[in-house]
Amino acid sequence: MNSRSIADICRDNERLIIGASAFAAFLVMWEGFSRGWWATLLAPLLGESARALAIKPIFISSPTGVAQQSWTMFAITGEIWPHIAQSGGQLVVGLGAAIVVGVPLGLAAGRYRTFSYILDPFLSALNATPQVAFLPLFVMWIGTGFWMRVLIIFLLAVIPITMNALAAVRTVDPRLLKVASSFGATELHTFRTIIAPSALPFILSGMRLAVGRSMIGIVVAELYGSATGIGIMINMAGASFDTDKVFVGVLVIVIAGLLMTEGLRAIERRFDGWRPAIGDNM
Amino acid sequence: MTPKLVAKDVCLEYRQPRTGDRLLALDRISLSVNEGEFVSIVGPSGCGKTTFLSVVDGLLPATSGEIIVDGLRVNKPGPDRAVVFQDASLLPWRTVLRNVCYGLECIGVRAAEARERAMKFVQMVGLDGFENSYPYELSGGMQQRVNLARALVMDPKILLMDEPFAALDAQTREYMQEELLRIWEQANKTVLFITHQIDEAIFLSDRVIVFSARPGRVREHVTVDIERPRSLKLKRDPRFHALEDRIWSLIHDDALVQARS
Amino acid sequence: MQGDALQRYTPQLVGAAALLAFVSFWEAAATYKLADPMFISSPSRIASVAAEMWEDPDFWRDVKVSSTEFIWGYLAAIAVGIPLGLAIGWYKRVQYALGPFIDVLNAVPRVTFMPIMVLWFGIGIWSKFAVVFLGAVIPIILSTYAGVRTNEARYLRVAKSFGASQMKTFKSIILPGTAPYIFTGLKYASGRALLGVVVGELYAATAGVGHMIAQAGNAFETDRVFFGVLLFTFTGLVVTTILARIEKRFDRWRPEGAVR
Numbered sequence: 007m008n009s010r011s012i013a014d015i016c017r018d019n020e021r022l023i024i025g026a027s028a029f030a031a032f033l034v035m036w037e038g039f040s041r042g043w044w045a046t047l048l049a050p051l052l053g054e055s056a057r058a059l060a061i062k063p064i065f066i067s068s069p070t071g072v073a074q075q076s077w078t079m080f081a082i083t084g085e086i087w088p089h090i091a092q093s094g095g096q097l098v099v100g101l102g103a104a105i106v107v108g109v110p111l112g113l114a115a116g117r118y119r120t121f122s123y124i125l126d127p128f129l130s131a132l133n134a135t136p137q138v139a140f141l142p143l144f145v146m147w148i149g150t151g152f153w154m155r156v157l158i159i160f161l162l163a164v165i166p167i168t169m170n171a172l173a174a175v176r177t178v179d180p181r182l183l184k185v186a187s188s189f190g191a192t193e194l195h196t197f198r199t200i201i202a203p204s205a206l207p208f209i210l211s212g213m214r215l216a217v218g219r220s221m222i223g224i225v226v227a228e229l230y231g232s233a234t235g236i237g238i239m240i241n242m243a244g245a246s247f248d249t250d251k252v253f254v255g256v257l258v259i260v261i262a263g264l265l266m267t268e269g270l271r272a273i274e275r276r277f278d279g280w281r282p283a284i285g286d287n288m
Numbered sequence: 289m290t291p292k293l294v295a296k297d298v299c300l301e302y303r304q305p306r307t308g309d310r311l312l313a314l315d316r317i318s319l320s321v322n323e324g325e326f327v328s329i330v331g332p333s334g335c336g337k338t339t340f341l342s343v344v345d346g347l348l349p350a351t352s353g354e355i356i357v358d359g360l361r362v363n364k365p366g367p368d369r370a371v372v373f374q375d376a377s378l379l380p381w382r383t384v385l386r387n388v389c390y391g392l393e394c395i396g397v398r399a400a401e402a403r404e405r406a407m408k409f410v411q412m413v414g415l416d417g418f419e420n421s422y423p424y425e426l427s428g429g430m431q432q433r434v435n436l437a438r439a440l441v442m443d444p445k446i447l448l449m450d451e452p453f454a455a456l457d458a459q460t461r462e463y464m465q466e467e468l469l470r471i472w473e474q475a476n477k478t479v480l481f482i483t484h485q486i487d488e489a490i491f492l493s494d495r496v497i498v499f500s501a502r503p504g505r506v507r508e509h510v511t512v513d514i515e516r517p518r519s520l521k522l523k524r525d526p527r528f529h530a531l532e533d534r535i536w537s538l539i540h541d542d543a544l545v546q547a548r549s
Numbered sequence: 550m551q552g553d554a555l556q557r558y559t560p561q562l563v564g565a566a567a568l569l570a571f572v573s574f575w576e577a578a579a580t581y582k583l584a585d586p587m588f589i590s591s592p593s594r595i596a597s598v599a600a601e602m603w604e605d606p607d608f609w610r611d612v613k614v615s616s617t618e619f620i621w622g623y624l625a626a627i628a629v630g631i632p633l634g635l636a637i638g639w640y641k642r643v644q645y646a647l648g649p650f651i652d653v654l655n656a657v658p659r660v661t662f663m664p665i666m667v668l669w670f671g672i673g674i675w676s677k678f679a680v681v682f683l684g685a686v687i688p689i690i691l692s693t694y695a696g697v698r699t700n701e702a703r704y705l706r707v708a709k710s711f712g713a714s715q716m717k718t719f720k721s722i723i724l725p726g727t728a729p730y731i732f733t734g735l736k737y738a739s740g741r742a743l744l745g746v747v748v749g750e751l752y753a754a755t756a757g758v759g760h761m762i763a764q765a766g767n768a769f770e771t772d773r774v775f776f777g778v779l780l781f782t783f784t785g786l787v788v789t790t791i792l793a794r795i796e797k798r799f800d801r802w803r804p805e806g807a808v809r
Contacts, residue, residue, distance in 0.1 A: 014303075024645035032650070065669060123563035128571070134785030136744040139759065139778045141751060142766025146774075147588060222658035226748050237661075244664025252668075256661050263656035345710055365712045373710075377703045381725040381802040390721070391711040424804045442711075 033069045040068035067249040072257065075250035090258065092234040093224050096152060100159025101220050108164040108216075109209060112171025113201070122172065129168065137161045138226045150230040159223035163216035170212025174205035206277050214270045221263050291320040292478045293446050298343060298353035300336070313339050315503040316353070321446070321480055326472065328481040328489035329497045332539055336504030337482045338374070341450050344480065345371050358445060367395055370439035372449040377435065378423040384434050385410060385419035391442045409437040412471060429460040436468070440475055449481045453488065462520055465491055469518060486535050487523060498535055500542045508538055590771040595779070598772040612780075614756040615746050618674055619784075622681025623742040630686045630738070631731060634693025639723065644694070651690060659683040659741075660748040667753050677749035677757070684745040685738035692737070696730025697723060729803070732796040739788045743781060 016023065038044045042060035049056040063071060079086040115122040140161060144154045178201055186196045228237025236255050243251035300314040313336045321327045329337045342348040344355055346364040354361050357368050370391065378387050385406055392402035410419050413433040423431055432452050439447055453461045465488060472479060483489050489496045493512050500507040514527060522528055555562075572592050578584050579591030586594065602608040637644045637651075663680055670676040700723055708718040750759025758777050765773035 020642070021645045024642055025649050028646040029649050120563060123560045124567040126560070127564040127568050131782050131786070134740075134789060135778060135782040136740065136747045136785070138744060138751070139747045139762060139781045142762050143771070143774050143778070146766055146769060146771065218656075218658070222660055222744070225658050225661045225663075226751070229748075229752055240661065240664055244668060247668065249665070249668065252664055256657060256665075259661055260653055260657045263658075264653075267656060347706060347709055365710050367712065371710050373703065373707065375703070377707050379704060379707070379722070379725070390707075393721075394708070394711040394713040394717055422802045424802070 036066065037069050040066055040071070064247050064249055067253045071250045072253045076254050076257065079251070079254055086239070086254070086258070088234045089236045089239045089255075092152075093228070093236040096155045096159060096227070096235070097220055097224060100156040100223065101163050101216065103156070103160045104163035104167050104216060104220075105213065107160075108167030108212075109171050112168040112209075112212075113175055113197070113205065115168070116172040116175025116205075117197075117201070125168075129165065132161075133165050133169070137165070138222070141226065141230070145230055151233070154230070155224070155227035155235070158227040159220045162219040162223040166215040166219060167209070167212045170208050170215070171205065174208030174212075175201055177208065178204045207274060210270060210274045210277065214267055214274070217266045217270060218263065221259060225259070290323055292323045292325075292358060293321040293344070293480065294356040295319050295340075295344065296354050296356065298340070298350045298355065300339060300343060300348065301351040312503040314343070314350075315505045317504065317506055318353075319497055319506060319509075321478055323478055324476060325495065326479045326481065326493045327495045327497060328483055328493040329499055330483055330486055330489045330535060330539070331499030331504065331507075332501045332542065333484060335499040335501040337484075337499050338450055340499075340504060341371070341448050341480070341482050344446075345369055345448055367391070367442050368445040369448055370442040370444035370446075372432070372435050372439045372447065372452045374450045374452065375455050378431055378438075380423050383420050383422055384415060384426070387423070387434055388437045388441055391438060395442075406437070406441050409441045410434075412440070412474065413437045414467070427460075428456050429464055432456065432464060433467075436471065440471075440477070445478065447477045447479045449479060451482050451484065454484070461488070466520060468492065469516075473517065486532055486539075487528075490528060490531050490535070491518065491520075491522060496531075496535060498538050507542065510535060586771075587769060588771060590775050594772045595775045598776050602773075602776065608761070611756055611758050611761045614674065614760075615750065615758040618677040618681055618749065618757065619742055619746050622678045622745065623685050623739065625678070625682050626685035626689055626738060626742065627735065629682075630689030630734070631693050633686075634690040634731075634734075635697060635723070635727070637690065638694045638697025638727075639719075651687065654683070655687050655691060659687065660745065663748060663752050666749075672753040672755065677746060677754070680749045681742045681745035684741035688737040688741060689731070689734045692730045692734025693727060696727035699730070700726040725799075725802075728799045729796070732792060732799070736789055736792050739792065740785065743785055743788075747781065 035044075039059065039061045040063045045056045045058075045060035048059060111125070115125045138158065141158060144157050148154050148157065182200050182204070183196065186200050191199070224235070225237040225240070228235040229241060236258055240252050240255035243249070243255065295317050298314055298317040299312070302311045302313055303309070304311060317340060319327075329340065331337050339348065343350050346355075346362055346366065346369070349363060356362070362368070379390065382390065385403065388406035388410055389399075389402040392405065393399075397405070407419065410416065413436055415430060415433055415437070418426065418430065423434070426434070435452065453464050456464060469492065481489070481492060490512055496510040496512060498507045498510065499505065510531065512531060514522065514525070575589070576592050579586040579589060579594070633647075637647055660680060662683060663676070666676040666679045670679055704722050704726065705718065708722050713721065746757070747759040747762075750757040751763050754760040758780055762774050762777035765771075765777065
């Protein structure tokens, strides 16, 4: 009864098999366009018009081109490391500041009603604005350097963190708060023993959203200025039609984004044992 | 009497995707339900009674054996059987009336006619005046009345009821049991009723079929020889207690054997 | 009676008072030169710039360009995102095949593709359209997909038990159950679409409100920058309000308070 036929194994790993083949097919297609495989292959069928299927690598690069360029930039010249260090530093400072400011602000607004009435109009307005529109303003105020970029990252990240921290306090079970006050717990004690533990998972998912936002911040803030940074590298490569390099930059951001959100998801899961699933699907 | 529903040697096997093990859920279930009869299936949790109901409805295909309704073999859901599901299975985005219409819409009855027929059953289950309410506005007992009306409006040959009162509180449940008997007598249907509550099974049924656990097997048929109409007072009758004891010990023995093995 | 009304509107009153305090403080700071008005502008200066621009045909051209980019990019994202999300949720194998691509696209801010879009489509409207589309389509796909997946098995079982056809099941079970999720996605996506407009126009453009902001920034015209930013805030608020209105019509069946 325990035997597993090949058909069974295929069925059980269908997800992996289909996903991997789709991805492989995508890479082959891409490479084929850039090398003109499809143009050659379909020339007998389509005649002259098949030529359109050969796309210049300058426009679309190619998987092997990107791989080769990554190898060069990471291992041979090492030119990418300063960019990563610069952007990483901005991210850490901006995101860190957003956490330090956003979490207490959100918790306070969640706990004290009047404070939330004051904060709410500003928060909603900021949330409705694409915050990157402030960029030219920040450039005017503090130039195009490190701190301008930190500021834009901060502004992008602080909003989801504050909003989630606020919502987190609101979802604390009022019965628990009643228990705390009936035992005569001090405000500080209530925060530590009741509010913080129940709010933590929500705060963490706010941080996950914030990580995504701060990646936007990195890319956009680095539209300006001409020093180092991943976004700048992408822009410069784009401006000089060095498409391989553009894709290497995109790849670095994809990997960083995946690592950070998955890392935070793992942390969330650790603190999450007691929380029923709620809709948080972004 | 002619049997309305016959199950012949019904087996059901699952394959667990992770280990590849095969698991026997139902083991050669054979039973029959006569026209107009009210039959209950009781058994410990995990005995496959709900699974069996799904097989009868045609939601799950049996691995072997057959289900025969009115002399014809069935293998997929059809309008000759209608299920009253366990919990709130009402579509939350539809009003009471439109929920009751749902099955009729599925078989292509015109909207106006469906509405008219549905209204009759909304009245029969005592929900006059609530036809435009949404499910969230109703209590658990009222929701299950809608569920019942939704099945009855299909005019099925057999009504399949899957622990319909399990989620209700004790008082509402007893009240609904009485109501169900009233509606059953009025609608004159053949019923197969699944429950884990022994007293509920006895109170409602002409016959109680006891399932044993893992894999589900028919352990015994118990005939309830108590006259109708019945009222809740019956639950304090000595004959009722005798039946209750008998079924309880059948299930209990089985649970003990399970626990030891 | 009066006390009741006062209590009911406390949040709005306190909020309005706070806004008013903020605006007055800002105005005072500019008037009494607590900070250089060239850097911080002031509410009255912004208002007069607004009045000025209202008469300016160039401004309306910018508005037209930006709204064209926003509307068409967003509509295209809806037209592609909802069916794709439904398909991914409904057909397991489509999800297996497309899942990896969507996960990757979701992990990267789509504005990163701006240089590539400019390379492909030039600095006109089309590169912005592409970035707006890319930004908005992913959240729409993901939330539609999530909606289909959370459609509880019990409702599908009901449909199957009543012998509903695929089409009937889709229309009566999947769509209504997914609608709230789709709206969440649409709201989120509208923000992303607006972001795409701004970034696209900051990056490389010849017209548009974002372009106007960038130029005003370069010329140290703070008033115009603020006016442009406020215009985006206003647009964002209007779009989310409209969506919330539409959502409410689809939402009568849900108990109050369950709506996030």
